Amino acid sequence: MEPAGVQLPQGVHDSGPDEAELRRELADLWSRLFDRWGYREVVPPTFEFYTTLASGFAGQKAERLFRFFDRQGRILALRPDFTTPIARLAATKLADEPRPLRLWYFGSVFRVEERHGYRSEFTQAGVELIGAAGPAADAEVVALAVTALNRAGVEGTRVSLGHTGFLRALLAGLELTPGEEEAVVTELTRRNLVGLRDVLGALNLDEKQLKALAELPHLFGGPEKLAAASRLAKKNRQAEAALDDLATIGRLLGAYGLGERVSFDLGLVRELDYYTGMVFEVYVPGFGYPLGGGGRYDGLTARFGLPGPATGFALGVERVLSVRERQGKAGCVKPPDVLVVALPGCEGAAVREALRRRAESRVELATDPMDERGAVAYARARGIGRIVLVGNGVQEIEAAVD
Amino acid sequence: MEPAGVQLPQGVHDSGPDEAELRRELADLWSRLFDRWGYREVVPPTFEFYTTLASGFAGQKAERLFRFFDRQGRILALRPDFTTPIARLAATKLADEPRPLRLWYFGSVFRVEERHGYRSEFTQAGVELIGAAGPAADAEVVALAVTALNRAGVEGTRVSLGHTGFLRALLAGLELTPGEEEAVVTELTRRNLVGLRDVLGALNLDEKQLKALAELPHLFGGPEKLAAASRLAKKNRQAEAALDDLATIGRLLGAYGLGERVSFDLGLVRELDYYTGMVFEVYVPGFGYPLGGGGRYDGLTARFGLPGPATGFALGVERVLSVRERQGKAGCVKPPDVLVVALPGCEGAAVREALRRRAESRVELATDPMDERGAVAYARARGIGRIVLVGNGVQEIEAAVD
Numbered sequence: 001m002e003p004a005g006v007q008l009p010q011g012v013h014d015s016g017p018d019e020a021e022l023r024r025e026l027a028d029l030w031s032r033l034f035d036r037w038g039y040r041e042v043v044p045p046t047f048e049f050y051t052t053l054a055s056g057f058a059g060q061k062a063e064r065l066f067r068f069f070d071r072q073g074r075i076l077a078l079r080p081d082f083t084t085p086i087a088r089l090a091a092t093k094l095a096d097e098p099r100p101l102r103l104w105y106f107g108s109v110f111r112v113e114e115r116h117g118y119r120s121e122f123t124q125a126g127v128e129l130i131g132a133a134g135p136a137a138d139a140e141v142v143a144l145a146v147t148a149l150n151r152a153g154v155e156g157t158r159v160s161l162g163h164t165g166f167l168r169a170l171l172a173g174l175e176l177t178p179g180e181e182e183a184v185v186t187e188l189t190r191r192n193l194v195g196l197r198d199v200l201g202a203l204n205l206d207e208k209q210l211k212a213l214a215e216l217p218h219l220f221g222g223p224e225k226l227a228a229a230s231r232l233a234k235k236n237r238q239a240e241a242a243l244d245d246l247a248t249i250g251r252l253l254g255a256y257g258l259g260e261r262v263s264f265d266l267g268l269v270r271e272l273d274y275y276t277g278m279v280f281e282v283y284v285p286g287f288g289y290p291l292g293g294g295g296r297y298d299g300l301t302a303r304f305g306l307p308g309p310a311t312g313f314a315l316g317v318e319r320v321l322s323v324r325e326r327q328g329k330a331g332c333v334k335p336p337d338v339l340v341v342a343l344p345g346c347e348g349a350a351v352r353e354a355l356r357r358r359a360e361s362r363v364e365l366a367t368d369p370m371d372e373r374g375a376v377a378y379a380r381a382r383g384i385g386r387i388v389l390v391g392n393g394v395q396e397i398e399a400a401v402d
Numbered sequence: 403m404e405p406a407g408v409q410l411p412q413g414v415h416d417s418g419p420d421e422a423e424l425r426r427e428l429a430d431l432w433s434r435l436f437d438r439w440g441y442r443e444v445v446p447p448t449f450e451f452y453t454t455l456a457s458g459f460a461g462q463k464a465e466r467l468f469r470f471f472d473r474q475g476r477i478l479a480l481r482p483d484f485t486t487p488i489a490r491l492a493a494t495k496l497a498d499e500p501r502p503l504r505l506w507y508f509g510s511v512f513r514v515e516e517r518h519g520y521r522s523e524f525t526q527a528g529v530e531l532i533g534a535a536g537p538a539a540d541a542e543v544v545a546l547a548v549t550a551l552n553r554a555g556v557e558g559t560r561v562s563l564g565h566t567g568f569l570r571a572l573l574a575g576l577e578l579t580p581g582e583e584e585a586v587v588t589e590l591t592r593r594n595l596v597g598l599r600d601v602l603g604a605l606n607l608d609e610k611q612l613k614a615l616a617e618l619p620h621l622f623g624g625p626e627k628l629a630a631a632s633r634l635a636k637k638n639r640q641a642e643a644a645l646d647d648l649a650t651i652g653r654l655l656g657a658y659g660l661g662e663r664v665s666f667d668l669g670l671v672r673e674l675d676y677y678t679g680m681v682f683e684v685y686v687p688g689f690g691y692p693l694g695g696g697g698r699y700d701g702l703t704a705r706f707g708l709p710g711p712a713t714g715f716a717l718g719v720e721r722v723l724s725v726r727e728r729q730g731k732a733g734c735v736k737p738p739d740v741l742v743v744a745l746p747g748c749e750g751a752a753v754r755e756a757l758r759r760r761a762e763s764r765v766e767l768a769t770d771p772m773d774e775r776g777a778v779a780y781a782r783a784r785g786i787g788r789i790v791l792v793g794n795g796v797q798e799i800e801a802a803v804d
């Protein structure tokens with residue numbers, strides 16, 4: 001028979017033992033960290049109704065959901081993020097729990113991806129802080145995202161802080177059509193300065209309006225950029241409120257000891273549609289993609305029938321592993337400590353020897369009887385340093401391992 | 403706006419914090435156990451090409467795969483088990499690693515399910531021991547399955563051992579059509595004695611053949627049932643080889659200390675198509691479903707281009723949690739140890755206090771400033787026993803918690 005189906009679809013991936021071990025270490029580490037900060041894990045289903053999951057993926061982005069049908073012809077989809085299912089969960093099964101709710105997750109998300117080298121299935125870990133409105137909640141999730149990366153051994157993490165409210169305030173005065181607004185936001189999301197200039201040039205804007213929007217990507221830096229942003233917005237109250245919010249979050253991040261890592265970035269726009277306030281990205285300079293990000297999404301739980309504020313973040317687990325590897329922190333699974341081998345006819349005694357030693361050591365029990373020479377060759381091939389040969393008695397042998 | 407999409411599709415499920423904690427504890431426990439036995443974790447993708455995954459799901463069972471399309475119109479499917487993707491992985495990415503390969507997994511699998519109360523997405527944990535042919539490998543995976551359940555606190559586990567080779571030997575002499583053979587196997591799989599009698603009655607069999615097949619479901623018990631099976635099979639060499647294999651596995655399980663838990667069950671047939679030798683199920687008397695099972699599948703890696711023997715098991719995580727709960731071992735997440743609260747204006751000092759205490763304790767930092775009365779009410783509602791109120795100084799308060 002022709003070997004069938006050994007290839008994988010575009011964008012999915014096997015984690016072999018070395019990578020799987022690093023993933024599990026990260027999950028263990030973050031599980032303990034999130035617990036220390038008062039967060040509890042939840043696990044939503046891998047797929048659910050398309051209408052539930054589409055909240056963050058309106059318009060063209062809906063094409064990025066993997067869709068299929070149930071037996072009744074209803075549309076199902078693989079979750080493209082955790083924020084939407086957890087908002088649903090918070091508004092339903094966890095509706096009666098006291099607020100704020102602190103929840104965390106670790107698992108696969110799925111987005112149709114045609115670009116080479118990008119993943120269709122990737123792993124996100126993150127938290128949702130649901131039912132807390134103030135800047136302290138936003139500062140907590142930003143600080144926890146950075147702390148999670150620090151604990152994972154990522155060096156040189158930086159944070160960009162932006163605010164959806166500031167951009168909305170600037171756009172609100174321009175009377176753009178929805179299509180024009182989407183075009184501006186798209187170019188900002190891509191940080192495409194040339195594209196932004198072209199889009200703005202085609203709009204019917206006066207000089208000052210044009211300058212304010214074109215200036216946005218340059219409003220990146222310390223607290224002085226908040227003052228510059230304030231001058232651009234010219235006493236627009238919504239814009240001022242957003243800048244005050246950012247200033248408070250920045251001060252609280254100073255109390256978390258993260259002041260040096262934070263920059264304000266008024267041109268920061270996150271791809272998903274549900275953000276309503278502070279947004280942020282965490283990154284390592286020189287690494288091509290943000291390691292994660294998040295922000296405030298006060299409108300999302302209302303879509304599931306329970307209005308309330310919320311904020312959170314997601315980290316890209318594969319990106320974290322990749323930047324760690326680039327920083328020299330790769331890992332690999334160690335071979336077992338001991339190989340227990342039966343001489344022919346002594347299989348039962350070898351079983352008992354292996355069981356006894358497993359209280360202390362990582363033990364491989366050879367599935368076939370071997371003589372001493374065979375056992376040494378086998379242990380060497382697997383990198384196992386100690387052999388226990390079980391015959392009438394028990395003999396320990398050190399195997400030379402590179 | 404109408405609350406949209408708060409319902410979940412049939413057969414999927416949210417794990418709230420209590421259940422998620424139990425799941426993670428189980429994964430941690432089994433991760434350490436499998437490591438001690440020399441197994442390494444792997445994580446195959448959640449979906450891949452349908453043709454890859456259909457190996458264990460031929461004929462009508464193919465309807466149980468969740469299928470969808472990629473952009474090129476190729477058929478993808480959600481994994482219905484881990485054995486097939488791991489066999490593919492062993493035959494490709496891990497083809498050059500020394501044999502035997504010991505691998506384990508923990509994750510979701512997906513099967514279309516119309517029956518009420520059954521899951522479409524459920525969690526399996528298990529191992530695959532690939533490249534080892536003898537009964538010692540089969541005994542190892544059976545022993546590890548039982549040990550995993552014991553470690554999880556499940557009481558009264560029992561094992562049924564059967565053999566695909568024995569049934570095949572009996573059927574081989576009957577010259578049945580493939581449809582007739584499938585009908586017999588289906589009734590055996592369902593352990594439907596009435597159905598089996600009806601199916602057998604409609605076949606053109608002589609008295610002895612009929613009696614041998616009808617007797618199969620009654621060949622359940624100790625080693626004396628192997629002798630009875632041998633008499634039924636009347637010196638059929640393939641049947642004798644299967645029974646010898648089972649006897650050896652049974653003796654080795656005695657060395658593992660599991661002799662009392664094991665029964666032979668020559669009528670045991672597993673649902674999936676890829677089994678070729680020993681098959682087994684682990685169960686707790688009085689609990690309606692097996693907790694897991696597995697067996698030898700020597701033909702599967704050959705489908706992916708690398709012939710070789712293999713054996714393994716899968717446990718149903720939700721069933722394990724359910725039987726533990728029935729045995730009185732439910733759990734729930736404990737509230738944080740400490741609530742840190744800022745008096746108004748002292749938010750930065752409270753952040754530093756919370757950070758300091760997280761080295762030792764599980765700490766919730768209140769997102770809004772409160773006075774003492776407010777803090778006590780808040781802590782009580784959440785079941786937190788200790789409050790740290792941060793103003794100019796730091797004040798500790800015990801909150802009376804039920």
